[in-house]
Amino acid sequence: MKARQQLAVQALTLNYRSEAIGRSHILHADAFEWLSSIPENSLHAIVTDPPYGVKEYNLDQIEKRANGNGGIWRIPPSFDGHTRAPLPRFTALNPKERKQLDEFFTEWAKAATHALRPGAHVFIASNSFLSQLVFSALVKGGLEFRGELIRLVRTLRGGDRPKNAETEYPDVCSMPRGCYEPWGILRKPLPVGMKVSDCLQQFETGGLRRVGPHKPFDDVILSGRTPQRERRIADHPSLKPQAFLRQIVYAALPLGTGIIADPFMGSGSTIAASEAVGLTSIGAERYLDYYEVSRKAISRLAALAVEPMEDLQASLLDLA
């Protein structure tokens, strides 16, 4: 069974530059092209954190971030003497860019629907400002909306006084301070009339894995910002914490078997989380520098002993 799964995941690397890390594989590929090229019904789940501002990971914007001269990246206000890493400025998207975002996620959902098995789940990171646009585009592309997972985390977004009128309106903030990150939970529709139990039997998909016999998977997870020790291993502006991701990948495969994909893997934190909990995954990254980061980071992140709320504790210490 395991050997068959290993052959199956290896076959999904096609002719891309790739390598095996533990039981998983990574490839240097464009997510759209790769998802559309693999055989239909190949994947049991997707867990991903996409470039939801669409343009923040274009080469010109990555260069601007590296040079510290703006573009869509802004430096959040520093406090307690700590300078914060740049964050993409999603509120700066104009109507044309919002339309591009809609098209991006509709097309991406079409490619994902092709690659996923019926009943396969998608967990996709978003933010409270854009989630409504992203989730409806995903539904347009063929996925079924199943709800939201709330990652409780202080994101440093919002909460600021009106720009250039801070002293005039000291008691006003233009947007709420971000205290959660919404993750869309979607699914490739089950064949018409099929029950979840039949889907589990035929495709090994359709449901979510329970945390334990007396505990279903909950849709709110207490979390925090990614701990420094993980940031030191994987230098990526959107690195997600292992403590959080390990819970998601575990839930994504209802029977604990199958292949999880992260088509926007960045530095490979989803792949590392899958490795850490003994699951098979495959990640694609378009930008060669991040692919190289992931090659070195995945096994080190996977080897970390992580308590379920370690990221939360680390971020509380950070704020103390």
Ligand SMILES: C[S@@+](CC[C@H](N)C(=O)[O-])C[C@H]1O[C@@H](n2cnc3c(N)ncnc32)[C@H](O)[C@@H]1O
């Ligand atoms: C939000 S980041 C994900 C970071 C990841 N969560 C981590 O912990 O490292 C999105 C990643 O998708 C990559 N990307 C953007 N467009 C892509 C595409 N069309 N195909 C594959 N990767 C892409 C970006 O270079 C970036 O590394």
